[in-house]
Amino acid sequence: MSSSPVARLLLPLLLCAGALGFLSRCHGARAAEAPRYVTVSAASFKPGSTCRDPDPVAPRRNGTSAVLRLTHRHGPCAPARASSLAAPSVADTLRADQRRAEYILRRVSGAGAQQLVGSKAAATVPASWGYDIGTLNYVVTASLGTPGVAQTLEVDTGSDLSWVQCKPCAASSCYSQKDPLFDPARSSSYAAVPCGGSACAGLGLYASGCSAAQCGYVVSYGDGSNTTGVYGSDTLTLTATGAVQGFLFGCGHAQSGLLTGIDGLLGLGRLPVSLVGQTAGAYGGAFSYCLPTKPSTTGYLTLGGAASATAPGFATTQLLTSPGAPTYYIVMLTGISVGGQALSVPASAFAGGTVVDTGTVVTRLPPAAYAALRSAFRSGMTAYPSAAPNGILDTCYDFSGYGAVTLPSVALAFSSGATLTLGADGILSFGCLAFAASGSDGGMAILGNVQQRSFEVRIDGDSVGFRPGAC
Secondary structure (H helix, E strand, O other), rough: OOOOHHHHHHHHHHHOOOOOOOOOOOOOOOOOOOOOOOEEEEHHOOOOOOOOOOOOOOOOOOOEEEEEEEEEEOOOOOOOHOOOOOOOEEEEEEEEHHHHHHHHHHHOOOOOOOEEEOOOOOOOOOOOOOOOHOOOOOOEEEEEEOOEEEEEEEEEEOOOOOOEEOOOOOOOOOOOOOOOOOOOHHHHOOOOOEEOOHHHOOOOHEEEEOOOOOOEEEEOOOOEEEEEEEEEEEEEEEOOEEEEOOOOOOOEEEEOOOOOOOOOOEEEOOOOOOOHHHHHHOOOOEEEEEEEOOOEEEEEEEEEOOOOOOOHHHHOOOOEEEOOOOOOOEOOOOEEEEEEOOOOHHHHHOOEEEEOOOOOOOOOOOEEHHHHHHHHHHOOOOOOOOOOOOOEEEEEOOOOOOOOOEEEEEEEEHHOOEEEEEOOHHEEEEEOEEEEEEEOOOOEEEOOHHHOOEEEEEEEOOEEEOOOOOO
């Protein structure tokens, strides 16, 4: 463990949570013991062909809130405008996932574990992410402008600035999408953000100068893709009763690189320009989401609502922040168990924190933690024939001919005693253990969307809560 002053500040977090067990020494409470095995039908690993949950299933709560239907962008529950888009291959998905994970780790590596602190104030320095937007997984539909024009938007907790493709845009400057391009000239409520005002100044690193007294924006992603255009404002209608007047977004007139498919992106990051930041006055800066387990089921995105991340039913951990990468939601992973047994992993391996990210597919662990997880999981899977590695996934199985599959359970422990006991869909993906090694011991980990599926993830103030079986 580093002996730097702030690294020593983190050590109590690790010790309180119990890196080698799930006893919360700080709170004097023990998390529920995880089951040793999970048995599921082998057919459950296959995507369904019909949509089983056509409507959002978010819990009803008191307080002002907006609930949006959230689906996988490929499959029977996807919006009709997006469902005909070809799904990327597994190889393409994993390659793009690796680009995103590598960019996040590069972005936070400048800060290092020793700079993680408890979140007390809104961050002010923008950041960008690196990823092929065409392989992000989850979309919502909202309306933009007056009259409203439906937009299918990727949701991303690792991005701040929201944007859509706009007219005018030459074919060589915009990628193909199913919907017509948004035309600001046809919206009576659209206004370009003028240069010199506070909104333009608030773009920070996203700013791209001025043209004809209009504020320009640019977002450059880690894979070399970028979007640029005019920073504008318009009415964003989230639900029949929830509209955001004067919503600030990028009206993209030139996109390049690997961007493709949907109409734009809805940024849910921690900076003021994100949807969460812009609606803090109405919804209190709190939001939650539940990612569906399969393309044939639905989830939800909720802004606001009275329930907090510390409400009954949630396993709650502290939200941390990295001054060098303020966009990301960071928690402290402290231990892992397989088959009900805690793995022997040094506490220092987890010291860099863990980014909770909807855009990364499989969870990235420090090498020591992944090696221990892989070894224990393989030991519990000797009854099944192994299969060839699949890209970054090196622990794969052939379940052909099996009616049911029994997996050793996997549970993730976080500071403050929170434990996530994963279902089968959170353990295996593409027939493989849905974890990978990345970075170095003591560096940042990433909690991917496979492991978040079916949990309601609630971010509220300085807490992150996880509620199982929510969608």
